[in-house]
Structure formats: C-alpha cells, structure tokens
Amino acid sequence: MGEELLFVEQVGLYSVIGVSVIALIYAVLLARQIFKEPTGSGKVKEIWGAIKAGANAYLKTQLRSIVIFIGVLGIFLYLSAVLTNYPFSITIGRVGAFLMGSFFSAMVGFIGMNMAVQGNIRVSEASKKGFREALKIAYRTGTITGMLTDGLGLLGGTLIFLIFLRDAPEVLLGFGFGGTLLALFMRVGGGIYTKAADVGADLVGKVERGIPEDDPRNAAVVADLVGDNVGDCAGMAADIFESYEVTMVSALLLGLAITPFDYKWIIFPLIARGIGVVSTIIGTYAVSLWPNRITRGDAFKAMDLSYDVSSVISGVSLFLLAIFYVQDIRVFLATTMGIILAISFNKLANYFTSPNRRPTIRVAESSKTGSATVLLRGLSLGFESTVWTALVIALTIVVSVIVWTGAGVTFAMYGVALASIGMLTHTGNNVAMDTFGPIADNANGIAEMAGQEKASRKILADLDSSGNTTKAVTKAIAIASAVLAAVSLFSAFTESVPGLKLDIAADPLVFVGLLIGAALPFLFSFISIRAVSRAAEKIIEEVREQFRLPGVMEGTKLPDYARVVTICTSAAQRELAGLAVIAILTPLVVGTLLESAAWGGFLAGVILTGQLLAVFMANAGGSWDNAKKKVEDGYFGGKGSEQHKATVVCDTVGDPLKDTAGPALNPMIKVINLVSLLFAPVILQLKEIAVFEIPNTAIRIPVVSAIVSAVLLVIIGGAIMYSKREKTNYNEVAK
Numbered sequence: 001m002g003e004e005l006l007f008v009e010q011v012g013l014y015s016v017i018g019v020s021v022i023a024l025i026y027a028v029l030l031a032r033q034i035f036k037e038p039t040g041s042g043k044v045k046e047i048w049g050a051i052k053a054g055a056n057a058y059l060k061t062q063l064r065s066i067v068i069f070i071g072v073l074g075i076f077l078y079l080s081a082v083l084t085n086y087p088f089s090i091t092i093g094r095v096g097a098f099l100m101g102s103f104f105s106a107m108v109g110f111i112g113m114n115m116a117v118q119g120n121i122r123v124s125e126a127s128k129k130g131f132r133e134a135l136k137i138a139y140r141t142g143t144i145t146g147m148l149t150d151g152l153g154l155l156g157g158t159l160i161f162l163i164f165l166r167d168a169p170e171v172l173l174g175f176g177f178g179g180t181l182l183a184l185f186m187r188v189g190g191g192i193y194t195k196a197a198d199v200g201a202d203l204v205g206k207v208e209r210g211i212p213e214d215d216p217r218n219a220a221v222v223a224d225l226v227g228d229n230v231g232d233c234a235g236m237a238a239d240i241f242e243s244y245e246v247t248m249v250s251a252l253l254l255g256l257a258i259t260p261f262d263y264k265w266i267i268f269p270l271i272a273r274g275i276g277v278v279s280t281i282i283g284t285y286a287v288s289l290w291p292n293r294i295t296r297g298d299a300f301k302a303m304d305l306s307y308d309v310s311s312v313i314s315g316v317s318l319f320l321l322a323i324f325y326v327q328d329i330r331v332f333l334a335t336t337m338g339i340i341l342a343i344s345f346n347k348l349a350n351y352f353t354s355p356n357r358r359p360t361i362r363v364a365e366s367s368k369t370g371s372a373t374v375l376l377r378g379l380s381l382g383f384e385s386t387v388w389t390a391l392v393i394a395l396t397i398v399v400s401v402i403v404w405t406g407a408g409v410t411f412a413m414y415g416v417a418l419a420s421i422g423m424l425t426h427t428g429n430n431v432a433m434d435t436f437g438p439i440a441d442n443a444n445g446i447a448e449m450a451g452q453e454k455a456s457r458k459i460l461a462d463l464d465s466s467g468n469t470t471k472a473v474t475k476a477i478a479i480a481s482a483v484l485a486a487v488s489l490f491s492a493f494t495e496s497v498p499g500l501k502l503d504i505a506a507d508p509l510v511f512v513g514l515l516i517g518a519a520l521p522f523l524f525s526f527i528s529i530r531a532v533s534r535a536a537e538k539i540i541e542e543v544r545e546q547f548r549l550p551g552v553m554e555g556t557k558l559p560d561y562a563r564v565v566t567i568c569t570s571a572a573q574r575e576l577a578g579l580a581v582i583a584i585l586t587p588l589v590v591g592t593l594l595e596s597a598a599w600g601g602f603l604a605g606v607i608l609t610g611q612l613l614a615v616f617m618a619n620a621g622g623s624w625d626n627a628k629k630k631v632e633d634g635y636f637g638g639k640g641s642e643q644h645k646a647t648v649v650c651d652t653v654g655d656p657l658k659d660t661a662g663p664a665l666n667p668m669i670k671v672i673n674l675v676s677l678l679f680a681p682v683i684l685q686l687k688e689i690a691v692f693e694i695p696n697t698a699i700r701i702p703v704v705s706a707i708v709s710a711v712l713l714v715i716i717g718g719a720i721m722y723s724k725r726e727k728t729n730y731n732e733v734a735k
Contacts, residue, residue: 009267016158016274023151023277027144031115034141037122044450048121054226054565055117058193059110059234061569066185070102077174084681090167094174097160101178101245104152108241109186109234112145116233116435120442127456134459135299136288142435143284145237146428150277153244158270169253176249177674179242184667188528188579190235191660193572194227195532199652200539206648209547210640214445219546219559220539223568225445228438231659232471236434239666243481244427246670250488251417257410264326269421272335275317276425283310284432299466303433304346310426311339333403334415338422341396345476352385353472353622355465355630364627367636367643374627374650382620389615393480413488420484434474437467465629472622475663476615482666483611489673490603513590513598517605520586521613524668525661527579527723532656535571539564578719583671585712591683592709606672614665621658624650
C-alpha cells in the first residue's frame with residue numbers, strides 16, 4: 001500500500017477511521033447520558049413497556065424474514081461475479097461487503113430504534129422540568145442514531161478502500177447494495193405498519209368517537225406509538241444509512257474513472273465525510289445550548305441554527321482540504337454546493353410544512369369549508385413544493401457542470417457525486433433531526449395516555465409539532481440525495497455498458513424504456529398505499545369491535561392492544577416480498593428484453609418521476625399533518641370541532657403518502673440503479689448466448705435471454721397480482 005499511496009494520504013485515511021471510531025464512541029457516551037435520566041413510574045412505565053415490547057417484536061420478526069432473502073441474494077451476487085470472470089478476491093470482497101452493508105444497516109435501524117424507545121419515556125418525564133431539558137434529551141437520543149450512521153458508514157467504506165484500493169469501487173457496490181436492500185425492507189415494512197395503525201386509530205378514535213389522539217381506550221393507540229419507532233426510527237435510519245453508503249460508492253466509482261492512478265479524487269470524498277462527522281458532533285451538541293432569546297422556544301430553529309454551524313465548519317475545512325491536498329478549488333465548489341442544497345431543503349421544507357408558516361396555516365384555515373378544500377389546498381401545496389425542489393436540484397447539477405466546464409463529462413458527473421457527498425456531510429444532524437420526530441411524538445403520546453399535567457403536555461405538543469417539520473426536512477434531503485446518487489450511478493452505468501448512447505430521436509426504444517421507468521414509481525406507490533389501506537380497514541374493524549366491549553368506552557377496562565399490534569405486524573410482513581421482487585427484478589427484465597440504450601432510458605425515467613412523486617407526497621402529507629396540529633392548538637375551531645374532523649380525515653390520507661409510499665421511493669430508486677450496475681455484465685453476456693436470427697431480416701432473438709426475461713416477468717406479474725388481492729384474513733393471524 002505504501003508504494004501506491006502517499007504518506008499524507010495514508011495518514012488522512014487512518015485519520016478518517018479514527019474519526020469514525022470517535023463517532024461511535026460519541027454515540028456510546030450519549031447513550032450513557034440518556035440512560036442516567038429518570039424514566040418515571042406507574043402508568044407511564046406500563047405504557048412504555050407495551051411500546052418497547054411491540055417495537056422489538058416487530059423488528060425481530062422482520063429481520064428473521066430478511067435474513068433468508070439476504071442469503072439468497074448473496075449467492076446470486078457471487079455467481080454473477082463468477083460468470084463475468086471477476087478476480088476471486090473482488091468476488092469474495094463484493095459478497096462480504098454486501099453482507100457487511102446489510103448488517104450495518106440492520107444495526108443502525110435496530111439500535112437506533114431501541115435508543116428512541118429508551119428516550120421517549122425520558123423526554124416525557126423531562127418535560128416536567130421545562131422545554132430545554134426535554135429538547136436536549138430528545139435530540140441527543142436521536143443523535144445516537146446519527147452517529148451510528150456516520151461511524152459505521154464511514155468505517156465500512158474506508159476499510160474497503162484501504163484493503164482493495166483501485167478495486168474498491170467494485171467491492172463498494174456490494175456494500176451499497178446491502179445497505180440499500182435492508183433500507184427498502186425496513187422503510188416499506190415499517191411504513192405500512194405505522195400508517196395502518198395511525199389511520200385506524202385516528203379515524204375511529206378522533207372522528208367517530210371524538211376522543212383524544214392517544215386516549216388509552218383506543219385499541220390501536222399502542223400500535224400507533226410502536227409504529228413511530230419501527231417506521232420513522234428504524235426505517236428512516238436504515239434509509240439515510242444506505243444513502244450515505246451509495247453516495248460514497250458513486251463518488252469513488254467516478255473518481256476511479258477520472259484516473260486509476262491518482263488517488264486524490266477518491267480520497268477527497270472520504271476525508272470530506274470525516275470532516276462532516278467532526279462538524280456534526282459540534283453542531284448536534286449545541287442544539288440545547290442556544291439561548292431562549294434566539295430560539296424563542298422553537299425546537300426546529302435550534303436544530304436549524306446548529307445545522308448552519310456544522311455547515312460553516314465543514315465549508316471552511318473543505319476549502320483548506322481542496323487547496324492544500326487536491327490543489328483544485330473545483331472539488332470545494334462542488335461539495336459545498338451539496339451543503340448549500342441541504343440547507344436549502346431545510347428552509348424549503350420548513351416553509352411548506354411548518355404549522356407557523358403561511359402555506360400550512362392556509363391549509364388549516366381551509367378546514368372551515370370542509371375536508372375537500374383541505375385536500376385541495378394540501379395537494380396544490382405538494383405540487384408547488386415539488387417544482388421548487390426540482391429546480392434546486394437542477395440548479396445544483398447545472399452548477400456542477402459549469403464548475404467542470406472543459407474537463408469532460410466524467411468530471412462533471414464526478415462533481416454531481418461530490419454534491420451528493422456534501423449534501424450528506426451532516427448525516428448525523430439529518431438523522432438526529434428525523435429521529436427527534438418520533439421520539440417527541442411517542443413522548444407526547446405516553447404523557448397523554450398517562451394523564452400528565454397540561455404544562456408538560458404543551459411542551460411535548462410543541463416538540464411533536466417541530467418533529468413533523470424535521471421529518472419533512474430529512475425526507476426532502478433523503479429524496480434529493482437519492483436523486484444525486486442515482487444520477488451519479490446512472491453515469492457509472494453508462495460507463496460500464498460499451499457504446500451506450502441515449503438518443504430518443506434515433507432510437508424510439510429509449511423512449512419506451514423511459515416510459516416504463518417513469519411508470520414504476522407509480523406502481524410502487526400504488527402497492528404500498530393499497531397495503532396501508534387494506535391493513536387500516538382491518539384495524540378500523542378491530543377497534544370498532546373493541547369499543548363495543550363492555551367497559552372499554554367507559555374506561556373501566558383496557559382494550560386488547562396486543563391484538564392490533566399483531567395485525568399490524570402481519571400486514572407489514574405480507575407486503576414486503578412483493579415490493580422487493582418488483583424493485584430487484586424489473587431492471588433485469590428491462591435489461592434482458594430491450595437494448596442497452598432503452599435500459600438507460602428506463603433508469604432515467606425511474607430517477608425523474610421517483611424524485612418528483614416522493615417530494616410531492618412528503619410535503620403534501622406533512623402539510624396536512626401540521627394543519628391538523630394547528631387546529632388542535634386551538635385555531636380555526638380547535639379540538640372536537642368539525643374543522644378538526646376535516647383535518648384529521650386529510651391527515652389520514654396524507655399519512656401513507658408521507659410516511660410509506662414517498663420515503664420508500666428513495667431506496668427503490670437506488671436498488672434499481674445498483675441492480676443494473678451489478679448485473680449489467682451478466683445480462684450483456686446472456687444476450688450473446690444461443691442467438692436465433694430470422695432469415696432475410698436483421699432480427700436477432702437471444703434465446704437464453706428471452707427465457708430468463710419470460711420467467712422474471714411471470715414472477716413480477718405474480719407479485720403484482722398478489723398485491724391486488726382483496727381479502728386478507730389478518731384476524732386469523734392475530735388469533
């Protein structure tokens with residue numbers, strides 16, 4: 001290694017490993033702080049115990065089902081590398097990296113979720129001491145997950161590079177694929193679970209019975225609180241972890257494409273990530289230290305200010321790194337553009353979804369005329385926000401191209417990859433902000449179920465409202481990073497396929513691929529939203545039935561919380577396999593049936609509509625949620641009014657959009673691009689086996705490829721038909 005890496009580069013890389021270890025140590029220290037905080041006693045402890053048991057039971061069930069899937073894919077990954085004559089070291093390395101990426105992603109989700117569960121009861125208790133104390137515990141608990149994401153992602157990527165050097169990008173594809181696949185499972189499964197419970201609890205409890213959100217008489221309320229942890233904590237943590245990995249993979253792939261013998265293009269992104277970890281530690285610790293006169297009791301403002309502090313530290317450090325190591329100011333400009341993009345998304349998401357900003361206030365105000373106008377206002381807000389988001393992403397790509405003018409397309413795409421590196425430089429901040437949301441939501445629910453005093457409930461309600469905004473912000477950042485990473489991976493795909501040229505005018509099949517790719521996010525969303533609807537129907541029936549039991553509505557007898565938890569768990573597990581099959585096999589079918597250029601068009605279509613649809617669903621759903629909270633704060637009629645019921649109905653419509661279908665599109669986009677990159681060599685070889693040529697025509701039919709595509713189409717068709725089934729007896733599973 002010493003003959004190929006400069007001494008300063010070796011020092012830099014080992015320093016990055018040291019920083020990743022520091023991130024993990026910081027997570028441990030924060031966890032020890034959290035465990036020292038009081039948890040309360042009595043009814044609070046009972047409610048918390050039920051949430052903890054339900055969350056762990058679900059996640060363990062899901063991980064058991066995923067293990068088999070991961071094992072099968074690991075075998076196929078090994079065989080694909082063998083068939084394309086990769087060296088044995090790369091073949092084994094890729095499979096090992098795939099398993100490591102899967103394991104790290106699972107660890108981030110599992111540990112992060114459990115820490116969130118440990119934090120929520122402590123936040124509920126801390127609210128009795130005041131706003132700042134509750135904010136500190138909630139945010140620092142979320143920071144633990146952020147530091148795990150930073151530390152494990154950076155440690156894995158850097159170790160792989162040190163071991164494989166110029167072959168590292170090939171191995172890192174496996175690392176990224178493992179993390180992405182786990183994120184797809186955890187995001188979709190957790191999203192179906194949490195929103196089925198949420199919709200069922202709200203429609204029966206708030207609308208039909210007129211009782212508070214987290215009333216203990218509601219049989220679905222514990223499942224709803226469990227869902228916050230398995231969907232928003234475990235699912236989002238795995239989602240951002242895989243974004244962290246994949247953006248690193250794309251930067252290293254394109255850095256290697258620039259020159260295989262100058263490591264500065266590959267090492268710069270790794271050191272940039274190390275700088276981000278240090279600045280994140282400083283920023284996250286400062287959140288609860290801002291004076292009240294600056295934040296004025298606004299939790300989001302405190303987090304946003306700390307994010308800006310981290311950004312300034314990173315910006316200055318990246319400038320020095322670009323000048324003294326890479327000796328090219330363009331890498332600083334490209335990476336900083338990504339940081340600016342993340343800050344812009346913070347501001348945009350806050351503007352469109354905050355209950356204190358004009359757009360969402362107008363959505364809440366429209367409740368005076370019924371649920372239809374609330375829906376229309378929210379839809380229009382979602383469409384508008386999508387336009388601005390797309391323009392900001394487009395501007396980032398344009399600036400990257402301008403910065404690298406004259407250097408060639410590969411440098412321009414490398415600049416886009418650096419922008420994605422910059423955007424997730426503060427992944428610790430992003431994950432902390434996101435995890436803060438469900439922690440505050442759970443704390444608020446526990447306090448309401450336990451009948452805590454009004455002063456602490458008001459603090460928790462304010463934190464919960466800020467949590468909705470932070471979740472919208474991090475979803476927007478996750479979506480944008482998915483797009484930038486996918487654009488970079490798409491460029492790597494075009495590099496790996498010989499003679500690939502996308503020209504719609506010259507080849508109409510490119511347009512066919514574009515159409516299929518553009519339709520896929522809609523198919524994915526249809527299946528996931530339908531799954532939530534189907535499970536929610538069962539939960540609504542169950543909650544109604546339990547309300548009819550003597551003593552439940554009167555509060556003298558507790559409902560059967562465990563039964564609803566079991567129904568939610570079963571519903572989420574039943575839908576996972578079909579969605580994973582569609583995401584993994586569809587790009588292979590397109591690759592075997594159509595030419596390479598059409599395959600490229602397919603990937604472009606997935607990226608384009610996936611991004612637009614995900615932003616629309618996240619922001620429309622977020623505005624409906626916070627419009628409901630605005631009414632619950634006493635505006636436009638207050639709790640129990642007709643206006644309140646209208647916003648609750650619209651919130652239940654937005655729930656599966658913002659927390660299931662929208663977020664699931666992020667890992668879907670990257671799974672499709674990584675599958676295409678990993679299996680493109682095998683697909684191209686299949687097309688050359690047993691080719692049948694029709695006499696007197698130019699038509700060539702690759703027989704083996706046609707058989708493979710036919711089998712895959714049957715499997716995909718079966719998965720789609722399974723998702724459209726109308727009757728699913730979850731009650732049988734619950735017995």
